[in-house]
Amino acid sequence: MDYLAIAVALVVVTASSVAIHLLARVRRTQPGNLPPGSLGLPVIGQSLGLLRAMRGDGGSRWIQDRIDRYGPVSKLSLFGKPTVLLAGPAANKFLFFSGALSTRQPRSVQRILGEKSILDLHGADHRRVRGALLEFLRPDMLKAYVGRIDGEVRRHLEENWAGRATVTVLPLMKRLTFDIISALLFGLERGAVRDALAGDFVRMIEGMWAVPVNLPFTAFSRSLKASGRARRVLQGITLEKKKASQAEEEQGNGKASRNSDLITCLLGLTDGHGERLLTDEEIVDNAMVALIAGHDTSSILMTFMVRHLANDDATLAAMVQGK
Known part of the structure; x- marks a missing residue:
């Protein structure tokens, strides 16, 4: 018992000394x-x-x-x-x-989303990536996505709303938003890969606003692992679409249509010299950002819209009548 007490005392003294040293060092390095x-x-x-x-x-x-x-x-x-x-x-x-x-994300966010995202680029690189992303969001291209969005919404309502007396709206809106984003950004159809990516997406979000301590039991550690899995999925999708585009060109069918999804669009963009505008790493990192960017805002907005309609019979009746 005496040896145990001595060992515990030594650990406490050592830990206290380290803590005091760190605090003193922080104070010494602060400018006045x-x-x-x-x-x-x-x-x-x-x-x-x-x-x-x-x-x-x-x-x-x-x-x-x-x-x-x-x-x-x-x-x-x-x-x-x-x-x-x-x-x-x-x-x-x-x-x-x-x-x-200049804007810069915390290092924790960089490690989760990647260092080549538009959130951390400046100057010419920022303008180049921003221009590429805006190409996907042109009004004429957005019109082409309406039918796909409508299909996702209809399937979602049939599977999760039809025949139910009550529903919990926010989680359903988050999943609907994720499904739409997955279809439009990655061309990812419903199935096991999309379901796994949805789970990793939730873990990524949890770690973005956590203390950046990479220990096995922390949210940040789980987020990093989820980010790695999601990144591998997107890298695989990017490689697959790049091969498909090259195969179409070799067969004389011209370049693949850029209207199908974000990754295909970004792969097809070239500069004035015919060189690809974005690297694979830039495409994956900015696809990760696009996945995160519109998720919470869109799902929360739709949740409040449903809440408003549920409490306002006149507005709901007018919408139903005008459909």
Whole structure:
């Protein structure tokens, strides 16, 4: 027992010494002209407090509390990175109109979505990728997708809504949104691959706003593994579509139609010299971003729309009559 007590005491003393050393090192490396506030514990910072507030729908209150305490400009640490919180009209003007700043995602998001995504590109590379993505979103191309979206919606309603007295709308809207995105972006038909990708997508989302600690039991670790699996699926789809396009060209059928899905569209884009506009890595990374970007906003909007119609008989009747 004496040996055990001594061992425990040594562990405690060692851990305390390391913690004190890290905190002292952080304080020593901070310049003297930083705004008020605290960076908190290394890596963790204020991430846990923000995540708790967001889960309880108190994100705005959490931010306002910091503004009340430190003023409109303060320092903190979120998701492993030193951060500056700016608030107010002057801060917004500086942020959006100043050339001194450029957007950059936290390292945790980069590791999940990839480093060649439009979220982290600047200058000519950003314009090149943005132009390629906008090619897929041209009005004439969007018209071609209406029929496919309609088919996904009809199947979804038949399988999940028809004959049921009550439904839980938000999870169903999230799955419907994912199915539509999978069909339009990747040309991925219903089946085991799409179902597996849907599960990995949920795990990816969970880890994007988690403390970036890559340990087996953490949400961030699960998200990284899910991202790896999703990336392999998209890489396989990209390779398959590239081979199909090359086969069509060799058979004299010309280039494959770019209207079928995002990956096919991006594979078919070339610059003024006939070279491909995007690399395979850029296509996969930006397909990952596109998968994430419209999911929550679209599903939540549709959920509120259904809620409104369920509580407004007049509007629902007018829509049914005008169909």
